[in-house]
Amino acid sequence: MTDSSTTLLILGASGDLTERLLLPGLGSLLAVETDQQVRVVGADRADLTQEAWDDTVRTALSSAGAPTEVVERVVADTEYVKADLLVPEELDALINHVGDPCVLYFALPPAVSVAVCQQLEERGVSGQTRLALEKPFGTDLPSAQALNQQLLKVVEENRIFRVDHFLGRSTVLNLLGVRFANRLLQPVWCSDHIEKVVISYDEDLALEGRAGYYDKAGALVDMIQSHLLQILAFFAMEAPASLHEDEVRSLKAQVLRATSVWGGDPVTASRRARYTEGTIGERVVPNYVDEEGVDPALDTETLAEMVVAIDNGRWRGTPFILRSGKALGSACKRIEVFFKAPAHVPTGLQGDDAPDTLVLELKPAEMILSLTVNAEGDPFDLEQKELHATLGDSRMLPYGEVLGRIVEGDPLLSIRGDVAEESWRIVEPVLTAWRADEVPMQEYPAGSSGPDGWGTVPPQKM
Numbered sequence: 123m124t125d126s127s128t129t130l131l132i133l134g135a136s137g138d139l140t141e142r143l144l145l146p147g148l149g150s151l152l153a154v155e156t157d158q159q160v161r162v163v164g165a166d167r168a169d170l171t172q173e174a175w176d177d178t179v180r181t182a183l184s185s186a187g188a189p190t191e192v193v194e195r196v197v198a199d200t201e202y203v204k205a206d207l208l209v210p211e212e213l214d215a216l217i218n219h220v221g222d223p224c225v226l227y228f229a230l231p232p233a234v235s236v237a238v239c240q241q242l243e244e245r246g247v248s249g250q251t252r253l254a255l256e257k258p259f260g261t262d263l264p265s266a267q268a269l270n271q272q273l274l275k276v277v278e279e280n281r282i283f284r285v286d287h288f289l290g291r292s293t294v295l296n297l298l299g300v301r302f303a304n305r306l307l308q309p310v311w312c313s314d315h316i317e318k319v320v321i322s323y324d325e326d327l328a329l330e331g332r333a334g335y336y337d338k339a340g341a342l343v344d345m346i347q348s349h350l351l352q353i354l355a356f357f358a359m360e361a362p363a364s365l366h367e368d369e370v371r372s373l374k375a376q377v378l379r380a381t382s383v384w385g386g387d388p389v390t391a392s393r394r395a396r397y398t399e400g401t402i403g404e405r406v407v408p409n410y411v412d413e414e415g416v417d418p419a420l421d422t423e424t425l426a427e428m429v430v431a432i433d434n435g436r437w438r439g440t441p442f443i444l445r446s447g448k449a450l451g452s453a454c455k456r457i458e459v460f461f462k463a464p465a466h467v468p469t470g471l472q473g474d475d476a477p478d479t480l481v482l483e484l485k486p487a488e489m490i491l492s493l494t495v496n497a498e499g500d501p502f503d504l505e506q507k508e509l510h511a512t513l514g515d516s517r518m519l520p521y522g523e524v525l526g527r528i529v530e531g532d533p534l535l536s537i538r539g540d541v542a543e544e545s546w547r548i549v550e551p552v553l554t555a556w557r558a559d560e561v562p563m564q565e566y567p568a569g570s571s572g573p574d575g576w577g578t579v580p581p582q583k584m
Contacts, residue, residue: 127159128529129220133207133238134229135164139256141178143287144229147521149186149193151529154517156192160529162200163220165207175202186519207238214245223250225283225528232258236272243275254283254528257348258339259542262553266546270539280367283528284537288349289356290523291484296513297356298365300482300489307480308361310461313440317460317477318579319357321350323446323484324454328397328407328568329424333415341426342394342556345446347549351378352537353484354442357457358432367534371541377432378544384429384441388555390580391430393564393573394423397449400568407449407568421563424448427576428552441579449568455484473497473504487513 130148132140145162152158164175179200183193203219205212207230217224226242228235235255253273260266273282288294301311310316323345329336336344355374362369384391399409411418425447432442459480473494481490489511497503516523527535555561564573 127161129161129163129222129224130227130525130529131163131165131216131220131224132227132229134166134234135175135202136166136168136170137229139229140164141182143521144227144525145179145182146186147287147519147525149183149188150518150522151526152183152192152196153187153189154522155526156189158526158529160196161220162196164200164202165205165216167204167206169204170202172202176200186522208234208241210241210245213238213241217245217247217251222248223252224248225252225254227254227528228256232261232269236269239272239276243272247276251277252281252283252528252531253277254285254536256285258343259284259348259537260546263543263546263550266543270543273539279539280533281531282536282539283524283533284539284542285524285528286348286352286535286537287520287524288352289535289537290520291487291516294353294356294484295523296487297353297482301357302361312436313438315462316440317462318441318443319460320443320445320458320577321353321357322444322454322456322458323350324450324452324572325446325448326402326450326453328402328405328449329410329413329416331414333413337416337420337422340394340422341424341446341448342428342549342552346426346428346444347545350444350446351381351545351548352541353457354378354381354430354444355541358437358442360436365534367532370534371538375538375541375544377434378541378548380432380434380437381430381442381544381548382433383548383551384431385580385582387580388428388551389560392428392552392555392561393426393576394556394561395425395447395564395566395573396422397424397447397568398565400449400570402449402451402569410449423556423563425450425566425572428549429579430548443577443579445576447572450566451569451571453485457482457484470502471504472502474506476506478506482513487515489513 132144148160162179176197180193180197183196203216205216207213253276260269300307302308355377358377359373362373396410400407410416410424427443427445430442461478478494479492491509492506494504495507497505524535566572
């Protein structure tokens, strides 16, 4: 290990996250930044030979395009350590063994992560130690606050990296350019010109064996509370003077502090549904409650929608619809901006009333601008024409972008503690209404587009 190397110590390294996301993400980072010096150490209670660990690291890095010489350099220096992280002596020996600088990556269940952090508080860590944690960041507002208090007893906020891989997606990062670097859109990015915004992440995948986590979370917590509110914050924040992490993250927090359920009424401003048996392509999908590992008593939704308002000078009066679900007929992962009609259209021009729109596809990275123009044929008729642009694709996998920032010690793409807490505050009224069964659980066949009548905005209470 060279003096410029950072150790990525993966706690819980035998789990699915490491092989499926973390190591391929690192591989994509090393494919772009081949001189990046990262030493990978895995630790867990599982019996795993060094040879098996080497093979896991080699396969994952190679699958993401890392050059062979870079892969072999990492494999030659990687190590797997069998350790019970809840035994203070074993955790202490592990951290002493890997040295500094070090990123402690918690690929662990949340309760275990908290217990490990309590031990780290007691033993102390060096000034070159960073903590990286996967969601969920708590299970509600009080637990998120307690988690943040515990983390801050170990290291200061700027050395805590709460991971949201959505912030490494190219389209989310492209929002910075679309918003702030062109003269056409920047002046109209406000409630004076925008009627509503829809941020959706509909998947054609069903449960796919994730009942252990998903059945306790549901679509609202799994996607809207975390990922989609982060996209909202990027979309709606004020222009930063620079991309310094403190400034960008403070502007995101400012947006979320101003965000609340539309009209203050979670019953009219939210909807929930669950898929029943159906087909997606050639796949037969069972009723959600019959999926392996699902507890019907939890009454978990697989499709969620909520409407929120941002109560500030830029966005007051513009509804933001956040929607995400599973087992739908087609994947739809996008931001849709619906512009208001012009103040005046000359008499004699006629056409449909379709609004001008801007669509930012999250996957793949595309931009579609739909404008009202003169129709072909009769010049006094109006129609919509679409302008398409392919946006810059990711240099690497989303986890690669995020890991690159963590290794460099830059928390720009991580979730700050107050932002994690605000995200829980925003959705808690909806969760409370759902638990009280004040919002009916609708149903939709797997492979359909979901229940009818969604996507509407309830009237604001006066």
